[in-house]
Amino acid sequence: MSSHPHAPAHEDAHNVHHGHSNGHEAGHGTLRSYLIGFSLSVILTAIPFWLVMGGVFDSKLFTAFLVMGLGVIQIVVHMIYFLHMNPRSEGGWTMMALIFTLVLVGITLAGSLWVMHHLNVNMMPMSPEMMKNMP
Amino acid sequence: MASQMQLEEAEKPKFYLTEEHHPEGSTMLGFWLYLMSDCLIFAVLFATHGVLGRSYAAGPSPADLFDLPIVAINTSMLLLSSITYGFAMLQMERNAKAETLFWLAVTGVFGAIFLALELYEFNHLIHEGAGPTRSAFLSSFFTLVGTHGLHVTFGIIWLITLMVQVAKHGLIPENKRRLMCLSMFWHFLDVVWIGVFSFVYLMGVLG
Numbered sequence: 279m280s281s282h283p284h285a286p287a288h289e290d291a292h293n294v295h296h297g298h299s300n301g302h303e304a305g306h307g308t309l310r311s312y313l314i315g316f317s318l319s320v321i322l323t324a325i326p327f328w329l330v331m332g333g334v335f336d337s338k339l340f341t342a343f344l345v346m347g348l349g350v351i352q353i354v355v356h357m358i359y360f361l362h363m364n365p366r367s368e369g370g371w372t373m374m375a376l377i378f379t380l381v382l383v384g385i386t387l388a389g390s391l392w393v394m395h396h397l398n399v400n401m402m403p404m405s406p407e408m409m410k411n412m413p
Numbered sequence: 414m415a416s417q418m419q420l421e422e423a424e425k426p427k428f429y430l431t432e433e434h435h436p437e438g439s440t441m442l443g444f445w446l447y448l449m450s451d452c453l454i455f456a457v458l459f460a461t462h463g464v465l466g467r468s469y470a471a472g473p474s475p476a477d478l479f480d481l482p483i484v485a486i487n488t489s490m491l492l493l494s495s496i497t498y499g500f501a502m503l504q505m506e507r508n509a510k511a512e513t514l515f516w517l518a519v520t521g522v523f524g525a526i527f528l529a530l531e532l533y534e535f536n537h538l539i540h541e542g543a544g545p546t547r548s549a550f551l552s553s554f555f556t557l558v559g560t561h562g563l564h565v566t567f568g569i570i571w572l573i574t575l576m577v578q579v580a581k582h583g584l585i586p587e588n589k590r591r592l593m594c595l596s597m598f599w600h601f602l603d604v605v606w607i608g609v610f611s612f613v614y615l616m617g618v619l620g
Binding site for chain 2: 306312313315316319323329331341342345346357361367368371372375376378379383387390391394406410
């Protein structure tokens, strides 16, 4: 900090420039940002539906990859344009909470799928008839 | 002895308490933390569906059951309700009470259409004999999508409550704060729905 004495002044000027106190509460959107977010999410919703309903690609794996990838991009778009996420809101604490949650979500999802897949693989094979007779 | 005492006195650590930048309006941060915990609930339900989503118990599979055009309409309803809530927030910042109420009402209508379509779909599935008790896949499907639907239901109840509040007391700071919380809740539900239609419906139909 001490080696960059001008940095805080810069940030102040930045805040004043935007006209409201950033860092206190989540930022507000403008009509333009909402419309950008909306058009992006319409496109990002339409493409996966088109891919699956139209059967565009023969490779299911490739389609699945695209669907999930576009979903992740759309989630980021919503975070930025609708939830107004930015690294400065609430002094960075919303971002910290988000990153922490994402880590937990990642562990939960990857861990569950990984462990349960191995359990499934190691189970004795079972026919549907056997399953029907299960208690 | 005395000099030693003096030395200790001098070495005593001193604390400079600087009350620096205590963030005000921490309701937003608190609500964000609630949303993150809600996110964990959905993450667990998604993980459950990821594990059980292919255990059909010789029953119907997603490709047999899901009607993608209805899901597409459902998705667009929720997306439209997101943008109309955004318009309501913009009107709120302009302190335009009537316009805010109008856009909130539009949001509520889109939310209600979404719920109606979802209930129609659930009803249809159960009548086809594909209720939550049919297979592990359907149990996890109903739990995940049902939990999301329940969130939307409570969002609509909250929305109506706030519309009454705004109509009675106007756009006072308290109501603005509440509207901003509901805004985050509503957009968060849309984010969860992205996961639902991508992972549950589209990936399910893909097989």
